[in-house]
Amino acid sequence: MNFSKTSKYALRILSHMAKDETAQYSAQQLHEDINIPVRYLRRLLTDLSKSGFIKSTHGRNGGFTFSRSASQIFLSEIVDSVDGFESINGCILGYDSCAFDYKCPMHVIWQETKQKVINTLKNTSLHDLRKNDLVFD
Amino acid sequence: MNFSKTSKYALRILSHMAKDETAQYSAQQLHEDINIPVRYLRRLLTDLSKSGFIKSTHGRNGGFTFSRSASQIFLSEIVDSVDGFESINGCILGYDSCAFDYKCPMHVIWQETKQKVINTLKNTSLHDLRKNDLVFD
DNA sequence: ATAAAATGCTACTTAATTTTAGTATTTCTT
DNA sequence: AAGAAATACTAAAATTAAGTAGCATTTTAT
Ligand code: SF4
Ligand code: SF4
Numbered sequence: 001m002n003f004s005k006t007s008k009y010a011l012r013i014l015s016h017m018a019k020d021e022t023a024q025y026s027a028q029q030l031h032e033d034i035n036i037p038v039r040y041l042r043r044l045l046t047d048l049s050k051s052g053f054i055k056s057t058h059g060r061n062g063g064f065t066f067s068r069s070a071s072q073i074f075l076s077e078i079v080d081s082v083d084g085f086e087s088i089n090g091c092i093l094g095y096d097s098c099a100f101d102y103k104c105p106m107h108v109i110w111q112e113t114k115q116k117v118i119n120t121l122k123n124t125s126l127h128d129l130r131k132n133d134l135v136f137d
Numbered sequence: 138m139n140f141s142k143t144s145k146y147a148l149r150i151l152s153h154m155a156k157d158e159t160a161q162y163s164a165q166q167l168h169e170d171i172n173i174p175v176r177y178l179r180r181l182l183t184d185l186s187k188s189g190f191i192k193s194t195h196g197r198n199g200g201f202t203f204s205r206s207a208s209q210i211f212l213s214e215i216v217d218s219v220d221g222f223e224s225i226n227g228c229i230l231g232y233d234s235c236a237f238d239y240k241c242p243m244h245v246i247w248q249e250t251k252q253k254v255i256n257t258l259k260n261t262s263l264h265d266l267r268k269n270d271l272v273f274d
Numbered sequence: 275a276t277a278a279a280a281t282g283c284t285a286c287t288t289a290a291t292t293t294t295a296g297t298a299t300t301t302c303t304t
Numbered sequence: 305a306a307g308a309a310a311t312a313c314t315a316a317a318a319t320t321a322a323g324t325a326g327c328a329t330t331t332t333a334t
Contacts, residue, residue, distance in 0.1 A: 002139055002140070002224045003139070015230070088138040094146065094148075109265065113257040129243060
């Protein structure tokens with residue numbers, strides 16, 4: 001039960017950026033703040049731009065800012081963009097395709113918990129994180 | 138949010154075996170039943186033996202049987218033995234070590250959901266799976 | 275103009291996970 | 305005694321995920 005390292009990175013990046021939602025962050029700055037290998041971080045930032053969470057401005061004073069309000073970016077979207085929603089929602093036994101008509105015992109037992117996970121991710125926006133903000137770096 | 142492929146395999150293996158708890162299963166048989174690459178399956182079975190869930194008997198009519206009651210094998214133990222408990226319980230942002238004194242917003246938000254996951258895994262035994270058994274192969 | 279500081283693209287490298295192979299050993303059947 | 309059918313051990317190959325490098329481009333400061 002885990003997110004991929006890359007998903008965790010993405011959560012780190014965006015939740016950190018949400019601390020000052022309108023600020024612009026450079027890869028270098030973020031690297032110093034949240035300790036992700038800088039070249040990989042840059043790639044992720046580009047990916048997150050392409051996914052529409054943030055937008056980049058080029059050139060000397062460039063960097064990244066949110067492309068929509070943090071209150072409209074939900075954790076589920078972030079994980080989905082990196083790992084794919086199937087990583088959360090897929091079969092707990094790892095079957096690619098399953099006749100969902102007949103739900104196996106494991107399915108039944110896991111169902112509610114999975115739904116809780118999904119709901120938490122779907123209902124939590126980056127803005128929500130600010131509610132009980134504590135500096136952590 | 139995911140288990141490793143190997144953990145999923147382990148869950149497949151043991152939940153399948155729990156359908157007939159006292160039966161003996163050979164790797165070949167299990168391979169045909171649950172469709173895991175047979176050589177890898179064999180290695181996993183050996184690992185699961187070492188972890189104490191099942192025991193092996195060698196030789197021609199050999200195979201694997203549970204080494205303790207399925208009602209005393211909990212899903213959390215299985216996942217723990219393969220991926221490690223940290224994979225479930227660890228930091229959602231992927232930090233190796235964190236001053237747990239100050240819990241960051243993400244921690245607070247994830248806490249309850251994580252606990253639900255842990256509780257489900259800790260409270261569900263392989264025997265519990267049989268309650269609403271439906272054949273799935 | 276030129277240099278600095280930033281992102282973007284593409285390919286390569288390294289590390290981790292998953293799969294396969296070879297060989298040895300055990301036990302049962304005949 | 306020989307062969308069949310099983311597990312055990314170890315190494316290697318293949319695949320996937322994570323991290324690195326080089327170079328191009330954009331914009332700003334001087
Ligand atoms: S029913 Fe069982 S096998 Fe099918 S998707 Fe659900 S958990 Fe997986
Ligand atoms: S407080 Fe935040 S950074 Fe620390 S372990 Fe919890 S989620 Fe991770």
